[in-house]
Amino acid sequence: MYQGQIPCLLVYPDRKHVGYVNQIVNCLEELLPPLGFKISKLCDKTLPDRHFGENFERLAEDCILGIVILDGFRPNVLFEYGFLRGKNRVILPLQDRKACIAVKSFYPIHEHIDSPDIKANTGLTRLQFDKLKEPAIGYFTELSDRHGINVVCIDCDADLDSPEHPKKKIKSAITGLMTEVLAKYAKQSLRPIKQEPSEYVKKLQEVTLRILQYYTGTIPSTQKRLEIAFKDMKKLEEYSGVTMPSSIYSTLAASYRRLAQKVSPLAPTKMTKLLSKTIDLNAMALKVETKLSECASLHCKIGQAYWSIAEFRHPLINSSKAIKAYEEALTIYTKKDFPTEYGMTQNDLGVAYGELSKVKDTESNATKAIKAYEEALTISTKKDFPINYALVQSNLGTIYIIVSRVKDTESNATKAIKAYKEALTIRTKKHFPMKYMRSYKNLGGAYIELSKVKDTESNATKAIKICEEALTIYTKKDFRTEYAMTQNDLGEAYTILSRVKDTESNATKAIKAYEEALTISTKKDFPIYYAMTQNDLGELYISLSKTVETELNLEKAIKALEEALTINTKEESPMKYALSQSNIGAAYSDLSRVKDTESNATKAIKAYKEALTIYTKKSVPAKHAEVKTNLERVQQYLKISRKTCDN
DSSP states (O other), X not given: OOOOSEEEEEEEOOTTTSTTHHHHHHHHHHHTGGGTEEEEEEETTSOHHHHSSHHHXXXXXXXXXXXXXXXXXXXXXXXXXXXXXXXXXXXXEEEETTOBBOGGGXXXXXXXXXXXXXXXXXXXXXXXXXXXXXXXXOHHHHHHHHTTOOXXXXXXXXXXXXXXXHHHHHHHHHHHHHHHHHHHHHHHHTGGGTTSOHHHHHHHHHHHHHHHHHHHTSSOOOHHHHHHHHHHHHHHHHHHSOOOOHHHHHHHHHHHHHHHHHSOTTOHHHHHHHHHHHHHHHHHHHHHOOOHHXXXXXXXXXXXXXXXXXXXXXXXXXXXXXXXXXXXXXXXXXXXXOHHHHHHHHHHHHHHHHHHHTTSOHHHHHHHHHHHHHHHHTTSXXXXXXXXXXXXXXXXXXXXXXXXXXXXXXXXXXHHHHHHHHHTTTSOTTTOHHHHHHHHHHHHHHHHHHHTTSSHHHHHHHHHHHHHHHTTTSOTTTOHHHHHHHHHHHHHHHHHHHTTSOHHHHHHHHHHHHHHHHTTSOTTTOHHHHHHHHHHHHHHHHHHHTTSOHHHHHHHHHHHHHHHHTTSOTTTOHHHHXXXXXXXXXXXXXXXXXXXXXHHHHHHHHHHHHHHTTSOTTTOHHHHHHHHHHHHHHHHHHHHHHHHHHO
C-alpha cells in the first residue's frame, strides 16, 4: 500500500472510549497519503512502556504534522498533544461536533464489574454510574481559539457530498497548513548536511522546497520540471562535493510516481518510463541512506514501482523484481520491531506473488500470496486496522479467484466471495464509494468462477447484475481501464450463461461486451488486457460452435486465440500461453470432427502438447490432468479415423 513522504503522527483515543473514532481514523488513512503524508498512528490503548517511551519520542521528533483527535479528552492523548506543542510541530486538532469528555473511562471500571466495586471505585451506585452524563468538549475549543489554535470541528454523520463531511473539512484545513508543513519538512530533510556553508544550504533549501511543492501539487508538476530539479540537485552535489540526503532523492522519486499516476491509462509506455525513473531515484537514495527503517521503506517503494509496471509490461520480470524488493524490506521490517509496516509489506508481497501467479506456476505462487495475506491479517485486524483489513481481504479474494482457475474451483471461488464480502463490511458504498465499487466488481468475478462449476444460471446472473451496476460508475469517459475490464467480465458472464440458457442471445451479448472492451484494450496500449479479452473471445466462440455454425465459430475461435498468443508468449506469460494453447487444442479438436480430420487433429495434438510443457504434473496437477485427458481423446479419435480411412 502506497504511503506518502511527509511524516504525520496521528494521535487518537481508543474505540472503547469513543465509539465512532474509527470513522475519523479511516477517513484520515484514505485522505492523507494522496496529499503526500506518511502516517504513523498512536492510539491511547498503546502499552505504556512504548506509549510514553522511546517509540513515541521518536515519532514526535520525526513527524512534521501532528493530527490529534480530542474526542474523549483522554489523558494520554492530551499528554501527546502537549508534547507535540512543546516540540513546535505543526498541529491539527480535530473533534467531532458531538465530542464529549469520556469521564467514565477515568475510573478503573470494566464491563462485568460488580455493583459494590463500582460504588467503591466511584462513590456511585451502578444506576447512578450508568446515568452519568459526559460533558461536551466546549471549553477546550474556546481556550484553544484564544491561543491561536484552530480546532477543526467535523461531523462524522455528514453525507459524503456534504461540505461538513470530515474529508472535505480536514483537507481544507491541511491545505491551509501546507506552506508551513513544506518549509519545516524541507528544513528537516537537510539536517544531515547542516554543517555545510550557509550559501550552499540556502540553495539546497530552494531546490528541496521546489521538489516538495511539485510533490504535493502546490506547484503543478511536469516531467520537464522534475528533470530540471534533478539536474539542479546534481549540480549542487558537484559544487559542494556532498551527496544529497536520501529523503530528497526519495521525494523526487515520489514526485515521478505521482506524475505516473496522472498519466492516461492509454499511455502505458510513458507511465512505465516515469515509474522506471522512480526506481532509479529510490535506488540512489538507498546508496546514501544509513537508517535501516528508511532503507526498508525505500525497498518497499521500489517494489511498488516494479509491481505497477508489471501490470502493463513484462509481468514475469517485473513482478519477480517486486518480490525481491519486498523480501529485502522484510529483513528489516520484522513483526516484532515494526508490526504495522510488517503487515502492510506482507500485503504488498502477496500482491506481487499474485501478479506472478498469473503468468508462472499459478498454484505455487498463489499459495505464497495467500500465505503472505494471512500473515498480514495477523497484524491488520478488523478492530485495529479496518482500512488495511479491508484491503487485504479484497486482495485475498483476488488471489482465490486466480487459484480457482487451476485448482478446486468451487472451494476457492467460494473463499473469494467470502473475502470480498468481508472487505465490503468496511468498504461501504457511503463511506468509500470507489473502493466499494472495486471490491463489489471483483465480487462479480468470483461469481463468474463459481458459475463454471455450480448453479451456473444463478451465479452467472448474479455476476451480470454486478457488472451492469459497476458500469453505471465505471463509464467509458471517466474510467476507461475499469470500464474495459468490467465489459470483459460481463462478456465472460454472458458466455457462461449462454451454455445453459438462450445460447444465441446470450452469446451475442457476450460478443458485444468483448468487442466493447477491445475498443479500450487495444494491442498497442494495453497488450495484457487485449490478450485476455482475445482469449475469452476465443472461449466464447468454442462454446457457441457447439450449437450454431460450428465450422465458422471454431475458425473465429482459433483466430482470436492465436491473436492472444502474439502477446501471451511462452517466455513472458507461460501460464496464459498454456491456457491459450489448451483452448486452441480444444478448437482444432472440435474442428477435426467436421473438417480436415488429419490436419486439424494433428494441430490439436500439437497445441495440447505445447500446453503440457507449462501445465506439468508437479506445478499444475489439475490442469495437467485435464489437458492430458483431452490430448489422449483427440489422439484416440485420430487413430480411429486413420483406421477407418485405411479400411
